[in-house]
Amino acid sequence: MSDALLAAYDAVLFDLDGTVYHGARVIPGAPETIQAAREHGTPVRFVTNNASKAPEEVVAHLTGLGMPAGVDEVHTSxxxxxxxxxxxxxxxxxxxxxxxxxxxxxxxxxxxxxxxxxxxxxxxxxxxxxxxxxxxxxxxxxxxxxxxxxxxxxxxxxxxxxxxxxxxxxxxxxxxxxxxxxxxxxxAGKPQPLLFETAARSAGAEKPLVVGDRLDTDIAGAVAAGIDSLVVLSGVATPEQLIRAIPAERGTYLAEDLTALTESPEDLKIGPRPGWSVTVENQTLTATGDGDGLDLLRALCHVAWETGVTELGEDAKARLR
CATH class of the missing domain: 3.40.50.1000 (HAD superfamily/HAD-like)
Structure with missing residues (x-):
């Protein structure tokens, strides 16, 4: 676990809707991943833009889904x-x-x-x-x-x-x-940095990690607060949105869901990826190679963000699908 992403940070700040659960349905693997963070000694905080529930209600909902939490771990908009x-x-x-x-x-x-x-x-x-x-x-x-x-x-x-x-x-x-x-x-809530800053202070964290599914709130809030972030595809964000993301909405890492916290940071980082070559031809992104589809998306984001070219060539579209 010492080489896992969660071990590289001194707290993990989770969004809830679309990241940890969908309403009454838990994201598969979320309870085990959150427990792994706790067992490692990494403080956990739940930071939600949903203002409809009191912290005590959020705790009850999390507990009912197999993720016991304390009221002091919940920060709401x-x-x-x-x-x-x-x-x-x-x-x-x-x-x-x-x-x-x-x-x-x-x-x-x-x-x-x-x-x-x-x-x-x-x-x-x-x-x-x-x-x-x-x-x-x-x-x-x-x-x-x-x-x-x-x-x-x-x-x-x-x-x-x-x-x-x-x-x-x-x-x-x-x-x-x-x-x-x-x-x-x-x-008051995300993308303003207040919620993340308050959650990080409550955990005594100097180097927290945000995990979220929305670029315009979770990731933009992390960028505004100067915090690294893991974008997950279990909620709102789509590959197309990621490729076209403006600088204020760009994450550090990318994964299918929050279970990637137990994987290596180097495997999750948005940037050039082994097995894939992404180039710009006629103002479109062209991809060649073979390998993991998420690695291709990480590489496409990297080149799109570096060059400003966001249109996918037919080969890149086919490979991304």
Whole structure:
């Protein structure tokens, strides 16, 4: 285990949806891999943009899926959103909550007053994912934001992975309010670095590793925080998105899923790979060779990122498939 990727870092910061589980379905091998990290002595933290559940609920969900965890190991975008509110509001200020009761409880726990309807006393709106968010709730938030209330979005994930597929995420609801108000919210969760920085500090880590499936949140947040990252293909990210990734959304390593944490870092690094040659011809990426398909993708990403050429030649497309 001393030569495994997880051994090269002093903490592992896991995204949840699409990385550790899909709703009620665990990613195969996740419990064993997380246990391997614990047995190695590598601190584990769970960092989620989903603001619908309190840390205690996240712990219960993880435990039910065979991954026991402590409340202190869970960091949510709801907690990060409340930190932004605390820094900007007077104690007792009214905050209109668009989200779950657990988000409202986080607001109350910070010494602020959660409300569900707009009124003269509302100083801020905090918006997090809830399957029960309604047009009426968005309408109350719209009125408050238009009246000048501070607007904090716990996250802006457009979609939410589930066992049934991708569903509308908080970002889709945020987009509706953005359209209705012409206002941009303060974003608390990933890709802002706050969640990762807080999780790393809680683990006493100076060299943590982020594991996530979304380039625009998990990986962008890691880049913003100056943290190495492992991109996994068990959730939202696709090979095409990886090849076309902008510098702010480029990971360090690439794997099918989080079980690769027990493999060698050199085998997972995005870059030139044995067995494959990738060149640029007529502004397209051409691949020759033979070997592992993920190695080909790592090599394609490397050349695309180095040259800015992202169009795949027919041979590269066929080999990647």
């Amino acid at each position: 709801a907690q990060a959103g409340v930190v932004l509110l605390e820094d900007r509001l007077e104690p007792g200020s009214e905050v209109l909550v668009v989200g779950t009761e657990s988000l409202a409880a986080e607001v109350a726990g910070a010494g602020l007053t959660p409300v569900r309807e707009n009124g003269d006393g509302v100083k801020a709106v905090v918006q997090g994912h809830s399957p029960d968010n309604t047009w009426a709730a968005l309408a109350e938030a719209c009125l408050a934001i238009r009246a000048g209330a501070l607007w904090v979005a716990c996250n802006v994930d457009a979609t939410l992975p589930s066992e049934r597929g991708l569903l509308p995420g908080n970002g889709s609801m945020v987009a509706a309010l953005r359209t209705a108000t012409d206002v941009e919210p303060l974003v």
